[in-house]
Amino acid sequence: MSALTHEKPDLLGMLPEEIDALFRARGLASYRSVQVVEWLFQHGARSFDDMTNVPKSLRSECAEHYSVTDLKILKVQVSQADRTRKFLLGLSDGAMVETVVLPEGKRSTACISTQVGCAFGCPFCASGKDGLARNLSVGEIVDQARRARFHPDIGNLTNIVLMGMGEPLANYEATAKATRIFLHERGFALGKRRVTISTAGYLPGLEKLAEDDLPVRLALSLHATDNATRNRLMPINKKYPIERVLEACNHLLLSRRTPLTIEYMLIEGHNDSLGEARRLAGICQSLRAKVNLIPWNPISSSRFRSPSEERILRFQAELRKAGVLAFIRRSRGADIDAACGQLRASSTTKKA
Numbered sequence: 001m002s003a004l005t006h007e008k009p010d011l012l013g014m015l016p017e018e019i020d021a022l023f024r025a026r027g028l029a030s031y032r033s034v035q036v037v038e039w040l041f042q043h044g045a046r047s048f049d050d051m052t053n054v055p056k057s058l059r060s061e062c063a064e065h066y067s068v069t070d071l072k073i074l075k076v077q078v079s080q081a082d083r084t085r086k087f088l089l090g091l092s093d094g095a096m097v098e099t100v101v102l103p104e105g106k107r108s109t110a111c112i113s114t115q116v117g118c119a120f121g122c123p124f125c126a127s128g129k130d131g132l133a134r135n136l137s138v139g140e141i142v143d144q145a146r147r148a149r150f151h152p153d154i155g156n157l158t159n160i161v162l163m164g165m166g167e168p169l170a171n172y173e174a175t176a177k178a179t180r181i182f183l184h185e186r187g188f189a190l191g192k193r194r195v196t197i198s199t200a201g202y203l204p205g206l207e208k209l210a211e212d213d214l215p216v217r218l219a220l221s222l223h224a225t226d227n228a229t230r231n232r233l234m235p236i237n238k239k240y241p242i243e244r245v246l247e248a249c250n251h252l253l254l255s256r257r258t259p260l261t262i263e264y265m266l267i268e269g270h271n272d273s274l275g276e277a278r279r280l281a282g283i284c285q286s287l288r289a290k291v292n293l294i295p296w297n298p299i300s301s302s303r304f305r306s307p308s309e310e311r312i313l314r315f316q317a318e319l320r321k322a323g324v325l326a327f328i329r330r331s332r333g334a335d336i337d338a339a340c341g342q343l344r345a346s347s348t349t350k351k352a
């Protein structure tokens with residue numbers, strides 16, 4: 001399931017040193033690639049024509065040989081409750097993805113998609129309702145973050161979470177390279193561990209991450225503490241059961257010191273008992289993980305419900321009693337369907 005391949009190499013999908021090497025191979029002075037890289041990642045240039053201090057002849061040469069991904073902003077919705085912004089972005093093949101930006105004071109976090117749709121079909125999540133259409137390219141992942149970073153109404157973009165539509169680790173190469181661009185001092189220059197990769201427990205991807213040297217944070221969407229419940233809520237668990245996923249996270253913690261956050265969506269009557277809170281506490285203790293509790297966010301025609309406030313607080317208290325850092329992540333942007341599990345792929349591409 002490969003990403004759309006552009007006819008011309010996409011500079012937005014390249015690390016700065018790869019762009020340097022391309023320019024060197026064309027016999028261009030090194031400061032020219034420095035200029036182009038700055039335009040792409042520090043000024044948000046959407047085409048070579050935007051690069052006004054680059055000679056026109058070089059801009060034409062670049063346009064002849066290279067491309068720059070330019071996602072179209074089709075719609076922007078702003079939450080009245082908390083100023084969360086959701087962008088509907090059009091890709092060059094007509095498919096669409098959603099990106100969410102969560103403001104916090106003068107800072108903001110962008111929640112980026114890595115696939116059009118999702119193959120794993122969790123019944124509580126809108127993103128997998130239409131299955132997987134395709135992977136996003138590096139440039140398509142990076143340009144979502146650029147849309148957020150250079151939007152006039154968005155404050156300083158300090159954090160990126162690869163947690164939107166899709167399973168980031170199932171599109172590993174593109175996710176890892178985009179992450180390197182976010183962290184690169186000539187890219188987005190985000191601080192170490194300002195990028196979080198989220199996973200539903202895709203074991204082959206966790207194994208690749210263990211072989212890699214990415215200084216990222218990992219968020220595991222666990223949502224259940226036993227295989228029977230998790231099989232119902234997250235079908236991926238049938239292939240990669242809890243114990244193997246937790247073992248892989250433990251390996252990452254020991255070998256790479258990758259900090260782990262467990263995301264746990266609370267769904268009434270499915271995973272919100274005190275017994276489950278105790279089991280979750282045990283898991284968090286063994287992995288030195290903190291936990292974000294996410295009261296379930298409504299999606300249309302769903303049979304699920306969020307637990308009552310009292311039950312949510314009791315669940316949190318049980319975790320805290322065991323010494324686990326447990327936070328309740330209140331819905332952000334729920335009034336514009338921008339909260340966890342609410343993003344939806346709109347695609348005109350066919351499922352493969």
Ligand code: SF4
Binds near residue numbers: 119120121165
């Ligand atoms: S929760 Fe994650 S893995 Fe499950 S369908 Fe949604 S995007 Fe896919």
